[in-house]
Amino acid sequence: MNKLILGRYFPGDSPIHKLDPRAKMIAGIAFIFISFMAKNGQGLILLWLFTFFVMSLTKIGFRVFFRGVRPLIWLILFTVFLQILFTAGGIIYFTWGPIKISEFGLINALFIFSRFVTIIFVTTAVTLTTKPMELTDGLNFLMRPLRFLHVPVDELSIMLSISLRFIPNLLDETQRIMDAQKARGAVFGEGSLFRQMKALVPIFLPLFSGSLNRGEELANVMDVRGYRSELPRSSFRQLTWKIKDTVCMFVILLLIAAFAVLNLVID
């Protein structure tokens, strides 16, 4: 429970923290596509340089970022090994039945690994430096065009922000209930799989019933304070687009241009 870094906010006042959430989100999404423009050694170096530049700008220790990769490391290694073992081409170093370790395989694996890890690093940089509420505000703004397709954008974003808001409470509550059941002699994470699952019932039932109660209370409070889903809502936190956000967008454009030039020159 303590290991999940994705979606967690680290307070600070670095230049990245101060960017508008919309700018950060656009940049983050753009970076996912940009990472596919890296097609040669120089591009790969540029990709990593940019990633470390962004990471160091956040002023959050690199250790936190590495921890963010850890939950996905098996997925990454799996794809990397698939690439190594089953891509043919170039010099073949090793053959064993259908498995060939080839030059192209190794290069492909390196690219896939870099894309994966840099994308995780950069998106983690966005989520680490943006408050969950800012993220939902930004998302709300970016999803606005969907209104024309009758997607309930405002409702979705208020649902999202309520869910995010209650994650700490839920963690807290889980810990409390676990402690209470442990005090009554419950043991977690021991015995057969079935026993372990059974041991979770005394945690999840109170947790569910507590959440349902809280949900109802919250709904009542929102009603009492005049929340109406069908009316347009104003926002307490106004997002303001500043010069540095435009600068951020230019940096992304510059990065795209740099990759385009690299790919043209080297091919």
Add this chain to the structure above:
Amino acid sequence: MQIRLNQVSADYQLGPVHSPRVLQDVSLQIAPGTFTAVVGPTGAGKSSLLKVLNGLLLPKSGWAEVGNIKIDSKTSKKALKAVRKHIGMVFQFPESQLFAETVEQDISFGPLNFGASPEAAHDLAIKMIRQVGLDESILQQSPFSLSGGQKRRVAIAGVLAQEPEVIALDEPTAGLDPSGKAELMSLFKQWNKCKRLTVILVTHDMETAARYADDAVVMDQGKVVYHGSVRSLFADSEKLNRWQLDVPEARRFQLAFETYSGIRLPNVCLTEEELAEALIGVGRV
């Protein structure tokens, strides 16, 4: 059951929030059969102290001893379970731990975990539900269908059913109405007196501490700053002020009375009964 803490320091981690040194070099001895109130401002480490006793929070340095079982940073899970058998822990809002289909199953949860036979657990459930002042018929109901006060009592019965020698209470009366509060507290007092159950009570309410406890432990910023009798704690207004503790109403009345009348009452009065007696005594002379 003797409880000892020797220079216990502990950190606390919840999600990303890391609170260093919630307990700092806490040394403490609680004698068997006493009723001890743990008081102090929010965040002083009162609840953490209880968690250490129960092995839910392991000391980073130092050790705790419950009976003859030692708890330190390397204590095995098995030893912790033995400790938990001896210390019944009633958390804040204990009704949030109820989960079973029937009240009986919920009360039996503890005893069964600690190795009681189903028959013994059944008998215990009947015994405990009576002890907390509820009717036996409630045993077959769902705990979720009960009222708030009933749920609280069922949860406490569930803790008592493991037949602990020490009972650690974290704000057990929070959110109850005054009569429910008094009833519950006198139950604890009665168990303490009749069964020689050691009671450790964490509370913010000085009235409760003054009325029911014999000893008081005052905590401030992770340290134990006072451990002695409740009466001598409330006798010392200067100390109470320093630790921002309320003065019980009877004692407050006594102090005002003494200032205005110039008459000093013979002893420190903690409850209105004591105060009335002292006043009558002074009036007779």
